Every structure is written in structure tokens, then in C-alpha cells.
Amino acid sequence: MIKKLIAKFNNTTLVKKFLISYISIIAVPILAVVSISYGTIQKRNREDSLKQSDYKLDAEYQNIYRNMSIMGNIIQIVINNKEMLAFIGGTEEYSTEDLVKFNNTTYKDIVHLQYNNAMIEGINIFTDNEKVKEIWPLIYRENRIKDNQWFQKTLENNTKVYWDINHLDNDINKAVVTNEGEPNLIVSLNRELRYPEDKHIGVVRINMASKNFFPKMYENPNDDSNEMLLVNKNGKMYGNKDNAFEQNAKFNKTKFFKSFQDKVKGNDGMFSYNDGFTEYTVVYKVAPIEDCYLVNIIDIGKVNSSIKYTRNLFVIGTVFLIGMLSLIIYYITNIILRRLYIIIKSLKKVRGGDLNVEIPVYSNDEIGLLAHHFRQLVNKINVLIKDSIDKKTVTKEAELKALKNQLDAHFLYNTLENIRMMAEIEENYTVSDSLASLGEMMRYNMKWDRDYVPLFEEINHIKNYIALMAIRFEHNISLRINIDERLMDKDVLKLSLQPLVENAVKHGLSKKLVKEDGTIVVDGKEDKEFTYITITDNGCGIDEASLIELKEFLNSSEQNTKHGLGMKNVNERIKIYYGEYYGIDIVSKKGYFTKIILKLPR
Known part of the structure; x- marks a missing residue:
């Protein structure tokens, strides 16, 4: 019996389907809601x-x-x-x-x-x-x-x-x-x-x-x-x-x-x-x-008499309204379907490969919007086909350029290695060690086959950077690493620490290293939810007003060379890869220290 009703429904016209669906989906639930609501109100009325x-x-x-x-x-x-x-x-x-x-x-x-x-x-x-x-x-x-x-x-x-x-x-x-x-x-x-x-x-x-x-x-x-x-x-x-x-x-x-x-x-x-x-x-x-x-x-x-009257009035009004709306929907649906058939005919042409089809249906109602978006879809398909062809061309050119850059970088790295060997032969170990550190940094930067690296690779990169910076200044930079061994294998974003250490040397320790040694301490710890990596220098520190301005800059879309872009880029990368809840915080006291705190997922 049910199968026969379904088959009969499938064979009826779209207008009749709309009417049956309207009555089934809207009218029946409305009457059911009225009945349930009446029971609920009646119960509440009794309780009151x-x-x-x-x-x-x-x-x-x-x-x-x-x-x-x-x-x-x-x-x-x-x-x-x-x-x-x-x-x-x-x-x-x-x-x-x-x-x-x-x-x-x-x-x-x-x-x-x-x-x-x-x-x-x-x-x-x-x-x-x-x-x-x-x-x-x-x-x-x-x-x-x-x-x-x-x-x-x-x-x-x-x-x-x-x-x-x-x-x-x-x-x-x-x-x-x-x-x-x-x-x-x-x-x-x-x-x-x-x-x-x-x-x-x-x-x-x-x-x-x-x-x-x-x-x-x-x-x-x-x-x-x-x-x-x-x-x-x-x-x-x-x-x-x-x-x-x-x-x-x-x-x-x-x-x-x-x-x-x-x-x-x-x-x-x-x-x-x-x-x-x-x-x-x-x-x-x-x-x-x-x-x-x-x-x-x-x-x-007597308590429920007023509710019963309201319920009956609402049911009668609903049935009458549904009847009137059914008649209106019947005539409006006929008008709508005339334009819908035009769109269906155009769809068949597109399916046959004709992407230059015209759809002569223009209005501000849903059918008009459907026709408009279908025209936009056809145009978008044409644009995507063109873009796909252009991208293939650009991709080939990029692959050739990347191959050339790789050859140039490889040539430069080999040249540095030859110079380092000459310095060792001449027993100029300071230059030799510096070139080794520079070579390692170049290799680390050029080898970008993934976005995440183990934490110990970032730490080694920082050590190479500090080794190079030691040549530049009269006094030493002491680098202390206080990170538990089990955290060293944790994956972090590549080049997320070195720009911060560079910032500490450039803005925190540069003036201090003219007169005395400086210290940078890298700490790592984690709790039940987060991993915290802190980079602390004992340099000149930041005054309160500048610190507030720097924090606002880190969380804005402003591109300001006054504060540098290294720290801001790291902060934005952390938020993109991990989410807005993570990022960089800064604590500082003028004349004493600056501490940069990276908040990462555990």
C-alpha cells in the first residue's frame, strides 16, 4: 500500500507534489505542535x-x-x-x-x-x-x-x-x-x-x-x-x-x-x-x-476553557489559511515552472558541452537568481578552464626557476665549503668555524621540504646563529639551553625560534656586548594543555609604553618596519598553523631583561 502511494506520488506533477509536500511538511506539524502545546499549556495551567x-x-x-x-x-x-x-x-x-x-x-x-x-x-x-x-x-x-x-x-x-x-x-x-x-x-x-x-x-x-x-x-x-x-x-x-x-x-x-x-x-x-x-x-x-x-x-x-477556545480558534484559522495558501501556491507554481523549464533546457545544452549558452530569464525572485547564478557558473567554468591552462604554464616555469635556484644555492654552499677548508689549512679556525656555521644555516634554510621540524633542529640552528654573531661583537654571547630531553623531539614550526633570538641580539644585547658579555637563555616546559618556550636576554629591556605599542603591533595587520617583521611573522605563522589561541607574549623590564614567550599546543 505504501509503495503504491509512493509510486503514485512520484508520477504526479510537480505542482501537486508541492501542494502535498506543503500540507505534509507544514500543516501536519503545525497541528501537531498546537496539540502538544495545548497539552503543555493545560498542564502548566493546572500546576499554576x-x-x-x-x-x-x-x-x-x-x-x-x-x-x-x-x-x-x-x-x-x-x-x-x-x-x-x-x-x-x-x-x-x-x-x-x-x-x-x-x-x-x-x-x-x-x-x-x-x-x-x-x-x-x-x-x-x-x-x-x-x-x-x-x-x-x-x-x-x-x-x-x-x-x-x-x-x-x-x-x-x-x-x-x-x-x-x-x-x-x-x-x-x-x-x-x-x-x-x-x-x-x-x-x-x-x-x-x-x-x-x-x-x-x-x-x-x-x-x-x-x-x-x-x-x-x-x-x-x-x-x-x-x-x-x-x-x-x-x-x-x-x-x-x-x-x-x-x-x-x-x-x-x-x-x-x-x-x-x-x-x-x-x-x-x-x-x-x-x-x-x-x-x-x-x-x-x-x-x-x-x-x-x-x-x-x-x-x-473551567480553568482550561479559555485555552480550549483559543486552541479551536487557532486550528480552524490554520486549516482555512492552509486551504487559501494551497490555491495560491497552485497558480504561482504554474507560473514559476514555465521559466524553470527554460533553465532546464539550458542545462541540457551545457551538459552537451555548449558553454556559450544564453538563459533569457531575468527577475529578482528565486528563479531569476537561479538563472543569474547559472550564468555566473558557466562564466566561472570558462575562467577556471583558462586559469587551469595558465597554471600549468606557470608551474612549469616555476619548476625550471626552482631548479636553477637550487643549482645556484648548491654552487654557493660548495664555494663556502672550499673557503672553509682553505681557512683550516691556514689554521684560521675562527673563520673556519664561522663558515661552517654559516653553511649549516644555509643548508637548514634551503632544505624546506616540510613546515615542522623537531625542536632540537631549531636549537642547533640557533647555536649556529650565535656562533656567527660571536665574531661580530667584542664580548661573548652566552647561550644556555634549559629544555628537557623529551621535548627535544617535539615538532615545532621551522624557523620559529631563530628570528626571535636574532631579535634578542639585535635589539636587546647589541649595546651591552660593546662593554660586557651578554646572555640568552632558552627554556622549555609544558603543562596539561600547552607547551611554553621562552627566550630571555639580559639586555637593555623595553619601557612600558614601547612594550604596549609592540604588543599591539604584533596583533594588528599593520606592516611597520619600526618594530621589525621577524617577530610579527613568527606570531602570524603560529596563529595560522595552530589557531588564534596561540602565539607570542612579551614580558620586559627596562634596563634588566626581555622575555619572549611562545605558547604552543602540547
């Missing part, structure tokens, strides 16, 4: 939602803990206020003077606790003492609340606190109202008052609006992708009933609580929960309130 959920739960935990501490501190202050307890538990009628005194001291102290804590909705004390009259908004009769469940729960807890969560404060015929006039949900902290310790005198209640007690639970009410709940062990769930999630989602809380009981483990964690066709991720954390968990329920479908 979980991180945000963890953050919200941690923040809400801190908010609840802080608010519990505030309310607990206030109720503790009330319980520890002996004047307030004595007033509530009094057995005699209070005079006007006593009431005024109470109002100006103890009453104001308690009321100020509310005013100083902006989030506290109210501090209420309920008493069954008939001797105490109601003083709004602090002291009320206990019979107003005696039938309320929270009151009974408070009495059952004795002197322990009882938390009443998300209830309407309408049990004393006064509502804590919103701007719309509807009662707010509040959280209350309740405790029985006893004075002395064994006598019940009333109940104290501290109120805080639920939206202040659970700030994260009540923020973003229009977000229908998640909801935060407070869940206790009895299955009671507290949340923001005005939340968009609560309004829109068909969320079965009874079914959810059963799953929650089975899957919750430890103080925090997460699990997946499915309600019908809807997938949820549940993140939970133990709450500061006893036997309660903070739970954030995330609707994964």
Missing part, C-alpha cells in the same frame, strides 16, 4: 492553579489564625475585667451615680476594644441578672437568645469557647446590615461568664463579619472556576453563597463530603474528584479551627 490554591489556603490559614487571636484576646480581656463581672453579677439595684461611673470607666474600656479593632462587628454581653438593665450596644438580656442553638452550645461547653460560623446576627432584633439593608453573615466567638467561678451570670459574644474572618473565601466572587470552603468533621460546609461557582456549578456537597472523608489524609494534600462529567481537583489544609479543614475546589474544565 494548584500553586495559587496552595497560596490561597496558606494565606487564609494565616488570616483565620490572626482573627481568632484578635477575638480570643478581646474575650480574654472581658473575662479578666473584674469590674465588668462584678457589675453583671451584682445583687442590688444600681444608682444613677453607679451607672454613670460604670459608663465612664468599664463600659468605655470594653466599647473601645471594638472601636480599636476595625474588623470587630460587635461585643455583646448577655446576662440573666434582673438587677442589670440593658445598655446598648454592649449589654442585653439573656432571654433574647435563650432559645438559640449557639447559646445552648455555649452553656454545654462550660467555660470553653464555642465558635459559631457564618450565621445571621438577628437574634437580638437588630441586624448588622449591608448597604442593601440585608444582614451580614458573621463569625462569633462565645463563652459563658461565671462570677464567682461557680455562678452563671451570662454569656459574652465577639462578632466579626464572615467576609473579614475569611477574606480569601469572599474575594473574587465572580470567579466560577473555584470555591473555598471550611469543612468540619460533621459534614458542615461554610462558604460564600454568592460565589459564582456556588451559583453555576451543579455541585453535590453531600456526595463530595463522602469522598472527602475517604480521601483526606494528614494535615494537607490534594486529590481528584469527579461529579458526573465534571473533573475537580481538591486541595485541602487543616484549619486553625478545631476539627475543620480549609478546602479549595477547582473546576479543571
